[in-house]
Amino acid sequence: MKAGVEPLLNDGFAGEATKRSLGYLQKQREKGKNIVGIYCGYAPLELIRAANAAPAVLCAFANKTIEAAETVLPANLCPLIKSSYGFIKTDTCPFFAISEAVIAETTCDGKKKMFELISGIKPMHVMDLPQLPDQKEALENWTAMIKKLKGFLETTFNRKIEDADVEKEIQATNEKNRLMNKIFDFAALTPTPVTWLEFYDLTYLGQAATTQDMLPILKETIAKLEKRVAEGIYHGEKDSPRVLVTGCPVGGDATKVFKIIEEAGGVIVVLDSCTGMKPYSGMIAENTPDPYRALSRRYLDLPCSCMTPNSRRLDELDKMIERFKPDVVVDVVLHACHSYNIESHKIKEHITGMHKMPFLKIETDYSQSDVGQIRTRVEALFEMLPQK
Ligand code: SF4
Ligand code: SF4
Incomplete structure (x- = not known):
């Protein structure tokens, strides 16, 4: 925007979306909310919020952790996966650090296999995402996966999620x-x-x-x-x-x-x-x-x-x-x-x-x-x- 025009979000974090988001999540944590790490747009945020938890996006976009990631992952892999994994490998991801559980989905092969490598660090729930969205079974299967996630969140956070x-x-x-x-x-x-x-x-x-x-x-x-x-x-x-x-x-x-x-x-x-x-x-x-x-x-x-x-x-x-x-x-x-x-x-x-x-x-x-x-x-x- 042109010089002198007030930013739309004038909170001291203009242009620093991840820092703002981290600050927000830390405040939620202090208020007693649980934090759930997510890796994908298919994570049903409404269910996470109904569990009195806040979603933390774990997908990473920084080059600096890729070298560390490549000691384990192949170099010829999507940078988003390498960067996300690299942050965990170097224990430098504040979003992962405050997450008490992680939700993962079977979207692309790289993410799916990366999830296996980090599965022992925090409680993780993998959702089997149907990939033929026009088939009637997809709706049934994804509904079943969402209900399974509900069970995982209830058990992990010892809290019943009401339909209402x-x-x-x-x-x-x-x-x-x-x-x-x-x-x-x-x-x-x-x-x-x-x-x-x-x-x-x-x-x-x-x-x-x-x-x-x-x-x-x-x-x-x-x-x-x-x-x-x-x-x-x-x-x-x-x-x-x-x-x-x-x-x-x-x-x-x-x-x-x-x-x-x-x-x-x-x-x-x-x-x-x-x-x-x-x-x-x-x-x-x-x-x-x-x-x-x-x-x-x-x-x-x-x-x-x-x-x-x-x-x-x-x-x-x-x-x-x-x-x-x-x-x-x-x-x-x-x-x-x-x-x-x-x-x-x-x-x-x-x-x-x-x-x-x-x-x-x-x-x-x-x-x-x-x-x-x-x-x-x-x-x-x-x-x-x-x-x-
Ligand atoms: S796998 Fe697809 S839906 Fe999930 S975050 Fe990546 S682009 Fe979005
Ligand atoms: S390879 Fe996977 S994680 Fe990377 S951009 Fe594509 S869908 Fe997303």
Whole structure:
């Protein structure tokens, strides 16, 4: 955002999403809440919250722990997995340290096998994620897994989880998502009054924080954005290329891609990933006879590349293109993430074919070695866009 404009989250942690989130979780711990580490967007947060626990995201985005991880893990593995494991191996992850239990899902092979290596450190519960989301058995099986998780949380924390509390958390998530989407609507404006870093600050905190704690923050954010619009404050230039970023989760050192996009003159208006808007995109059915089944449906609808077919991702991209009016789509794929990498071809065909829009795949890791090469490709992408 331009100099002199107050950050949306003006709490001393602007641009430091993980530090803010850690501070929040430490306060929850002091208040007597349990902390549950999670590794994936499929972890049913409502159930964790119904157990009076707070979720701590354990996925890591720092290059500094990869060397230590590679003493055990193969070098040719996704940096997210290596970084996350490296933090545990070097005993330097404060999120893992305050977690009293860990929830893992059978998403990609690398994560699945990494979980085996850390399974003895804290109580861990692995959920068997169905990967054919359109099959009727998927809903039944994932509902059963969610109910099994309920049993694990009840046993681990010696606390009964009431169905009514799960329902309450479902409704709370929907309220949070409605407000988050009001904020995302500001990004749909041209020019946009919000930056990717401000988005990231909000979406990251929203994973750990309850709706009750997020409500005042979200309402204040909306008021600030309304003021920015009224005062004609916007991010970038009026004719900046609008960028939709899709693909693997991105944070920490991998945000080099976002910085390069902005330095090249682009403005990121959508972050479609598990570290961006994806967790807030849908609603969970309320007041159903079985809240666990309602959770199951919602989480199975998440368009991750570990699903096959993952046609929901194309549907979601269509909606985002309609809503945010990007000029280009950038697909960020982490090295050795085979599912996102292979799926990238389908995404490219869809974006360039149906939407007639330029598409760029960036395959990267957490090192800085490819910054120059990425910059050249992003600049070339923007140069070929028609003048606005
Ligand atoms: S991209 Fe897929 S596997 Fe990774 S956190 Fe998101 S849902 Fe989980
Ligand atoms: S980015 Fe890909 S390989 Fe890495 S943890 Fe996520 S799904 Fe697995």
